[in-house]
Amino acid sequence: MLQSLIARTFRTRSIAVRLPGGRTIRGGPGAPELTVVVEDMKTAMAIALNPELRLGEAFMDGTFRVEDGTIYDFLELTASELARTRRPLKPGWRIRRAWEQANDRAHARSNVHHHYDLTVDFYRLFLDEDLQYSCAFFERPDASLEEAQAAKKRRLIDKLLLSPGRSALDIGCGWGGLGLSMAERGATVTGVTLSTEQHRTANERAVARGLADRAAFRLQDYRGLREPFDRIVSVGMFEHVGQPNYQEYFDTVARLLSDDGVAVIHSIGRKGPPSRTQPWVRKYIFPGGYIPSLSEVLPAIERAGLWVTDMEVLRLHYAETLRHWRERFLARRDEALALYDERFCRMWEFYLAASEVAFRELGHMVFQLQLAKAPDAVPLSRDYLYAGR
Template sequence: MNPILAGYLRRIVRRGALEVVDPAGKVAVFGDGSGQKVRVRIKDAATERALTANPEMKLGEAFMDGGFVVEEGTIYTFLETVLQNTGGANRSWWMGAILAYRNLTRVFRQWNNRAAARRNVAHHYDLDGRLYSLFLDNDRQYSCAFYESSESTLDDAQLAKKRHLAAKLALSPGQKLLDIGSGWGGLGLYLASQADVDVTGVTLSEEQHKVSNARAAEMEMAARARFLLTDYRALTQRFDRIVSVGMFEHVGRFHYAEFFNKVRNLLTDSGVMVLHSIGRFDGPSETNSWVQKYIFPGGYIPALSEVLPEIEKAGLLVTDIEILRLHYAETLRAWRDRFMARRAEAAALYDERFCRMWEFYLAASETAFRYQGMMNFQIQITRNQHALPMTRDYMFRAEEALRARDSRAGQRPPLKIAGE
């Protein structure tokens, strides 16, 4: 086995049981033998050299292309065995040099003007809609769920997430609400139906735009919830409430000032926003190179130390912050289980390489939230400090009322959209 790669694995894999078969058929053993054994094979010398030089990029590519094969266990258990030992630390000097270079050049990858933003969104969200139906909940929520208990199902937790956000928005009937990055419409439709607010959603995905408006029509809610295929930066109307879930990760570090200045202009004087985003505990860094190339081009996961100053500079007030630590890990586990259970259907839509890419994406994302300092944050933002009650009790009361209403209504069956 390549001595540099072997030395790196020996240094970081202290716990667990990892066997690596090199291109010559020799087996190297790492860890203390505890836990589930994982056995992987590097099939050729070129793959071994690539993994040694740049594992962050090349591991995912090698798994997709078949040069890195998991013979015992899964790609998730391999990543877990390695990453539970490191917490993302213990990079080699050359990996540190690669990261430093990427930090210096990240402006070119995160320059998300309107044309680039639309192109980047299409890369991921305009895939065949049937793919997302394979693993998302009935309401097709594609963001971190809120697990109120260990017994919660994915559908329970996604419904709880919508309640949680609604409670923080302090909604009143008749208010005008903007959903920035409205997805397939589930959150906007929930808020329109449960809180009697007028919803405008914006998305850059043609697929999401089509589905969300079809859902609004199917629910006979088109008069109260409409979804626009437009960039939030093009809006001029003012709103009483703004919510944004899972979109801020696509803004790009160099557009934060633009984002929050626009939010300030769109909010009424007594308006309230809730921003829900993936974040990182360990300070500013750079997007994983494999994820940026294959999954979310232009994406960046922020640290709070990058976000809060931009909110302040825009003249906005932070009135509440909540950190959701392991909720996304549980969400991703549910997605991964569902995807793997219906993997053959995904292969029929695309191919085996695509399925390996998505298996790696879901596994790597879950381990990032369990072992590499990723989390979610929800920030409540206003233009003035008189917009909300003095204590948080109103959130708890609103959430409990919505929970009772949701319990009486029961779960809606999955909606059938034309073409799916």
């Protein structure tokens, strides 16, 4: 079964898979680019039956390893082959997806806790100093991660047309970096998160920077907000909403946004048609999460009565962001091991590598949608984004 999987997957690039007892299976033409090792037949059978889940688990367990390269090298090789074919989804996938992404308030809190309530000291190992855990914007190919994350925040704030005295809401505020930057621009900021670690850290940072009178971060579901805001921003949170809840999300944005207000939604998306969440990612990294197609997002915006006043697609920016995170994580892996354990570190190594590959090879991207209630809420040209540059 494993031999059949390898033959189906590797057609233009080559690989060697060494099994227990020394037997080697080859896939693709010519000399192997990589050799991977499967340590026992139980693992080989598990991968053959369910590669989307069991391959990542085998890497976590140490029963699948890359002999003459890294897990990134293997995933890049594999993804480049998978990108050439489109595999049909199993019947009933939409029904199962709706169940997996129901994300009522209790499940939403549990899902956020799973990923974002790791100690902030872990995230400090590989994120920039401002703890930006979303796609950076590389204005130059040689920009540092810190420069690119600062550029991302500037671009979002410019798209919000933020000015002193405005009230601003940050849905999914993370550890507070963007909210604090908006407060420094003179806005009165409310941030909401379901992560206790992020809530605590964001408010501590506001106090430390003397911004507690202008930036307040709440441990609250965005659906419970009632007061209006002049500006609404949401970065890297929409991926956790779940497709069944898109209408409620945009209806809430419309309800909370003032009549002359502006909102900017920044989310990972997919180039292709609607799909489902990769099983290993759903189980270990982002339970309840989903990367949407724009064809699933725009109808909900239309029904909410909002204008899409601007849309921008960032393609390889997240691949570069993830490359920086992956390299930083590997450079400080021993410190991560001191916080957690070897299986956890292998899980994160696999996650960061697989995510980068998805943006380079499998059609993942980031979209930024600028929304408004009034057609003249923003300038009629995009010149304001480049003023003074």
